[in-house]
Amino acid sequence: xKLYIKNMVCNRCLFxxxxxxxxxxxxxxxxxLGEVDFGSLPISEKQIEVLRIKFENxxxxxxxxxxxxxxxxxxxxxxxxxxxxxxxxHPKLSEYLAKHIAYEYxxxxxxxxxxxxxxxxxxxxxxxxxxxxxxxxxxxxSLSEIAFQTGYSSLAHMxxxxxxxxxxxxxxxxxxxxxxxxxxxxxx
Numbered sequence: 001x002k003l004y005i006k007n008m009v010c011n012r013c014l015f016x017x018x019x020x021x022x023x024x025x026x027x028x029x030x031x032x033l034g035e036v037d038f039g040s041l042p043i044s045e046k047q048i049e050v051l052r053i054k055f056e057n058x059x060x061x062x063x064x065x066x067x068x069x070x071x072x073x074x075x076x077x078x079x080x081x082x083x084x085x086x087x088x089x090h091p092k093l094s095e096y097l098a099k100h101i102a103y104e105y106x107x108x109x110x111x112x113x114x115x116x117x118x119x120x121x122x123x124x125x126x127x128x129x130x131x132x133x134x135x136x137x138x139x140x141x142s143l144s145e146i147a148f149q150t151g152y153s154s155l156a157h158m159x160x161x162x163x164x165x166x167x168x169x170x171x172x173x174x175x176x177x178x179x180x181x182x183x184x185x186x187x188x
Contacts (some may be wrong), residue, residue: 002038003051004069005034008031026038029041059147073101077096
């Protein structure tokens, strides 16, 4: 049996869910972003309700319907794509999703827009800008390297997108040294 979990988007989320599962005696369950696979472990509706309450106390939510699970899978894949790029040849968003999901990109995109209230491309851009912010705060590589690592075609393209989202240039943001300007990726 599998449970699908909304808002589970980072390694700390994996850690938190694993802790709850350990507390409840499900240490052998397999946990990945957005889902818990109990395999052949028996689990009752009452036990699922206990887990649901504990997950909700941490800001997670169990997903029951197919469309919501698909949206969470899309979010997970977008986050993976943004964080895996690091200057490697990066596929287009539509190609990456098509490779991992058995639905047409147009369907995924329109479903995402109707459920999330923003386009899939906008969500992707917001994720990329948060990655740029992260790299700017670390202050270890140049702006050109950041643009390359995050999959932008040029520094100018990255700067324009960054400014349209944040209202600041990357250089100005870098000079602020205020990590409070960053958002948690599950709040985008």
